[in-house]
Amino acid sequence: xxxxxxxxxAARTQRITSSAIRELLKxxxxxxxxxxxxxxxxxxxxxxxxxxxxxQRILREQGTQALQYGAxxxxxxxxxxxxxxxxxxxxxxxxxxxxITTGSQQAIDLIxxxxxxxxxxxxxxxxxxxxxxxxxxxxxxxxxxxPADERGMRTGALKKxxxxxxxxxxxxxxxxxxxxxxxxxxxxxxxxxxxxxxGTPILEDDPYRExxxxxxxxxxxxxxxxxxxEQHTAPYNGNVIYASTFSKVLxxxxxxGSIVAAPALIHKLVQAKxxxxxxxxxxxxxxxxxxxxxxxxxxxxxxxxxMYRERRDIMLAAMQEHFPEGVRWxxxxxxxxxxxxxxxxxxxxxxxxxxxxxxVAFVPGAPFHPNGGGANTLRLxxxxxxxxxxxxxIARLGLAISEQLGTHSKxxxxx
Amino acid sequence: xxxxxxxxxAARTQRITSSAIRELLKxxxxxxxxxxxxxxxxxxxxxxxxxxxxxQRILREQGTQALQYGAxxxxxxxxxxxxxxxxxxxxxxxxxxxxITTGSQQAIDLIxxxxxxxxxxxxxxxxxxxxxxxxxxxxxxxxxxxPADERGMRTGALKKxxxxxxxxxxxxxxxxxxxxxxxxxxxxxxxxxxxxxxGTPILEDDPYRExxxxxxxxxxxxxxxxxxxEQHTAPYNGNVIYASTFSKVLxxxxxxGSIVAAPALIHKLVQAKxxxxxxxxxxxxxxxxxxxxxxxxxxxxxxxxxMYRERRDIMLAAMQEHFPEGVRWxxxxxxxxxxxxxxxxxxxxxxxxxxxxxxVAFVPGAPFHPNGGGANTLRLxxxxxxxxxxxxxIARLGLAISEQLGTHSKxxxxx
Numbered sequence: 163x164x165x166x167x168x169x170x171x172a173a174r175t176q177r178i179t180s181s182a183i184r185e186l187l188k189x190x191x192x193x194x195x196x197x198x199x200x201x202x203x204x205x206x207x208x209x210x211x212x213x214x215x216x217x218q219r220i221l222r223e224q225g226t227q228a229l230q231y232g233a234x235x236x237x238x239x240x241x242x243x244x245x246x247x248x249x250x251x252x253x254x255x256x257x258x259x260x261x262i263t264t265g266s267q268q269a270i271d272l273i274x275x276x277x278x279x280x281x282x283x284x285x286x287x288x289x290x291x292x293x294x295x296x297x298x299x300x301x302x303x304x305x306x307x308x309p310a311d312e313r314g315m316r317t318g319a320l321k322k323x324x325x326x327x328x329x330x331x332x333x334x335x336x337x338x339x340x341x342x343x344x345x346x347x348x349x350x351x352x353x354x355x356x357x358x359x360x361g362t363p364i365l366e367d368d369p370y371r372e373x374x375x376x377x378x379x380x381x382x383x384x385x386x387x388x389x390x391x392e393q394h395t396a397p398y399n400g401n402v403i404y405a406s407t408f409s410k411v412l413x414x415x416x417x418x419g420s421i422v423a424a425p426a427l428i429h430k431l432v433q434a435k436x437x438x439x440x441x442x443x444x445x446x447x448x449x450x451x452x453x454x455x456x457x458x459x460x461x462x463x464x465x466x467x468x469m470y471r472e473r474r475d476i477m478l479a480a481m482q483e484h485f486p487e488g489v490r491w492x493x494x495x496x497x498x499x500x501x502x503x504x505x506x507x508x509x510x511x512x513x514x515x516x517x518x519x520x521x522v523a524f525v526p527g528a529p530f531h532p533n534g535g536g537a538n539t540l541r542l543x544x545x546x547x548x549x550x551x552x553x554x555x556i557a558r559l560g561l562a563i564s565e566q567l568g569t570h571s572k573x574x575x576x577x
Numbered sequence: 578x579x580x581x582x583x584x585x586x587a588a589r590t591q592r593i594t595s596s597a598i599r600e601l602l603k604x605x606x607x608x609x610x611x612x613x614x615x616x617x618x619x620x621x622x623x624x625x626x627x628x629x630x631x632x633q634r635i636l637r638e639q640g641t642q643a644l645q646y647g648a649x650x651x652x653x654x655x656x657x658x659x660x661x662x663x664x665x666x667x668x669x670x671x672x673x674x675x676x677i678t679t680g681s682q683q684a685i686d687l688i689x690x691x692x693x694x695x696x697x698x699x700x701x702x703x704x705x706x707x708x709x710x711x712x713x714x715x716x717x718x719x720x721x722x723x724p725a726d727e728r729g730m731r732t733g734a735l736k737k738x739x740x741x742x743x744x745x746x747x748x749x750x751x752x753x754x755x756x757x758x759x760x761x762x763x764x765x766x767x768x769x770x771x772x773x774x775x776g777t778p779i780l781e782d783d784p785y786r787e788x789x790x791x792x793x794x795x796x797x798x799x800x801x802x803x804x805x806x807e808q809h810t811a812p813y814n815g816n817v818i819y820a821s822t823f824s825k826v827l828x829x830x831x832x833x834g835s836i837v838a839a840p841a842l843i844h845k846l847v848q849a850k851x852x853x854x855x856x857x858x859x860x861x862x863x864x865x866x867x868x869x870x871x872x873x874x875x876x877x878x879x880x881x882x883x884m885y886r887e888r889r890d891i892m893l894a895a896m897q898e899h900f901p902e903g904v905r906w907x908x909x910x911x912x913x914x915x916x917x918x919x920x921x922x923x924x925x926x927x928x929x930x931x932x933x934x935x936x937v938a939f940v941p942g943a944p945f946h947p948n949g950g951g952a953n954t955l956r957l958x959x960x961x962x963x964x965x966x967x968x969x970x971i972a973r974l975g976l977a978i979s980e981q982l983g984t985h986s987k988x989x990x991x992x
Binding site: 163164165166167168170171172173174175178200201202203205206208210213214217218221222225226227228229230231232264265267268270271275276277278279282293296297300301329358359360361362363399400401412413414415416417424426427430433434436437438439440441442443444445446 | 859
């Protein structure tokens with residue numbers, strides 16, 4: 163007999179669903195289509211020549227190492243570089259605090275694998291990063307939501323939520339995906355304090371940190387928490403798990419990220435990673451290290467931030483011009499996304515159909531809310547479209563909203 | 578309070594253990610140490626110049642694509658190449674049958690994630706690949722064992738074992754890791770037939786196929802099974818899941834492998850992979866494709882096979898010369914490993930201590946047996962040592978065995 167695939171999948175597989183973003187990206191490949199849907203960096207900013215130069219040097223000087231199996235923990239010089247960076251940011255970090263991951267997504271997945279049992283809960287900002295919800299749902303996670311506003315996660319509700327003993331708090335403090343908002347300093351302190359009270363670990367997911375357009379950088383949660391610790395020497399042994407990536411300041415196609423956390427957790431994550439993919443590609447780790455050690459990536463992040471800042475400004479101005487009254491949006495100080503709230507009762511999923519007919523796309527906000535809601539919200543990406551595309555695309559979207567709003571108002575009038 | 582890490586790990590985490598091989602590799606980094614322990618390809622055979630040339634061409638001509646996010650399914654030309662290869666091998670393969678993975682290890686992990694519920698069983702050859710056991714144990718798998726001999730998995734016991742309804746059969750038909758043995762054609766047919774009777778999927782893990790030293794290649798399980806199918810057009814829709822890798826014929830440090838399977842399964846695996854690492858690094862997939870499409874990898878596999886054949890021959894001759902009577906070993910027709918059986922009652926774990934003192938290492942065989950046993954067995958790798966090292970290392974190991982055997986005989990005499 164043939165394998166009855168549908169009936170033999172594991173129970174957890176029933177909880178795996180395709181990302182709406184992913185399905186969407188397929189539609190938008192037609193010519194003249196403008197998509198604000200994906201989360202892609204601007205390819206114009208990829209430092210191709212520098213990568214090519216580093217690739218040649220590595221293969222010439224350390225070719226056999228670059229192509230051979232490596233340690234699950236990661237390429238040692240890159241781990242040391244990450245440790246030195248974090249130490250200079252006030253987190254006493256030793257190499258045993260560091261694990262290199264196959265992109266940040268793997269950090270999220272491994273943390274779920276190691277921490278979450280069926281029906282464990284994770285406290286998340288709402289809205290939050292869709293692919294984290296998907297990764298943890300596979301392990302049977304449930305979600306407690308702390309709604310966010312322009313200053314990030316609202317910490318007032320934390321006490322009540324933490325009393326329900328979530329296994330993990332998940333927070334993107336800088337230019338959050340999808341909201342584009344940044345957690346204020348006061349709230350960072352409150353979050354750290356409340357989490358410490360319960361000994362609840364916090365996953366600080368910080369992919370966009372270097373892409374700040376304006377204002378002073380706020381301290382990392384792990385830095386604030388480290389200052390509260392009694393132990394001020396490496397290895398760091400606190401509650402915060404710091405996940406970072408080279409996808410936004412170098413290139414996502416290399417799939418290299420890092421985790422900094424207490425050694426006891428890193429030890430378990432290494433064991434979990436070993437049976438997951440053995441290790442992150444050696445060549446890619448060496449490429450990242452070559453470009454990081456000289457300070458190139460730090461300088462290059464500024465170039466990218468300048469480009470994205472211009473695109474954000476154009477998008478904000480275009481929205482001001484083309485979006486009808488009653489539509490609100492966030493004003494991100496960095497990153498790649500902003501968040502739009504349509505008038506109450508409007509449905510972003512319905513709007514998307516109208517928008518796609520007009521050759522413009524976005525991601526509806528509902529899936530970013532783990533327990534429902536957000537039907538009248540949507541996410542716009544401003545990093546992957548040219549200034550011209552942003553002008554045209556936002557004009558199209560404004561038209562689609564107005565059209566939908568007309569239909570919507572009529573529907574209300576007839577209700 | 579501090580996070581009490583030890584008490585908050587998920588239940589599945591308790592089942593994650595470090596690989597003995599991995600811990601072992603750490604000891605063997607001293608100078609003059611000879612290790613037959615790891616499973617590393619010969620770095621002398623890495624085609625560094627070809628990789629460097631391809632890297633330059635890709636970055637020059639398709640740089641932005643190489644560094645950008647890609648589809649979870651994999652780089653389309655590489656998927657098409659895999660499909661064409663399999664089609665030419667008698668398996669009607671369409672692109673929707675193919676998923677590119679971050680090495681074969683990820684194929685194993687994703688298959689576990691998608692198929693295995695707590696207490697599901699997997700039917701394995703015994704001994705079998707350690708890191709597969711580790712990956713699936715995380716998902717709560719139990720193991721049914723079909724012992725192997727020189728002709729591979731003994732299929733006589735299959736009927737009784739399949740009646741216990743395992744979720745999956747796991748088989749390495751060619752030059753098996755760790756045994757070095759190859760499944761005979763008759764047994765291949767029996768395995769396919771028995772599995773079809775129950776609709777049980779078979780994971781055919783085939784990393785070493787191209788590294789055959791002598792004798793004619795035997796048909797893949799998926800080819801044999803495909804011939805039995807009523808449907809002879811793509812997409813393939815049978816019970817066999819075929820996992821392959823570019824680690825052994827190109828370079829493991831790139832972490833690129835592939836799965837060919839029924840579309841319904843591939844669809845679920847893609848969803849699972851999406852939340853695991855988004856996709857396999859784009860640049861690496863393009864590198865593999867560049868070297869595969871010209872036929873270079875097929876030719877290069879022959880160069881590697883020639884080198885490993887010489888090393889196998891030297892190892893077999895040295896064992897013949899230095900190992901005491903009563904020790905038996907397999908005669909692999911390809912691959913990277915052979916399997917040694919010490920006299921009954923001897924313990925390979927104890928032997929390892931003696932051997933390490935004499936600066937030679939191997940992997941004890943017990944952990945390759947999921948339900949215990951195999952204390953008097955061990956695995957030797959012959960791909961990663963030079964001919965000189967093999968001579969010296971096997972002489973040292975022969976001495977260690979004789980020494981241990983003396984102690985052992987004395988202990989028996991006193992018993």
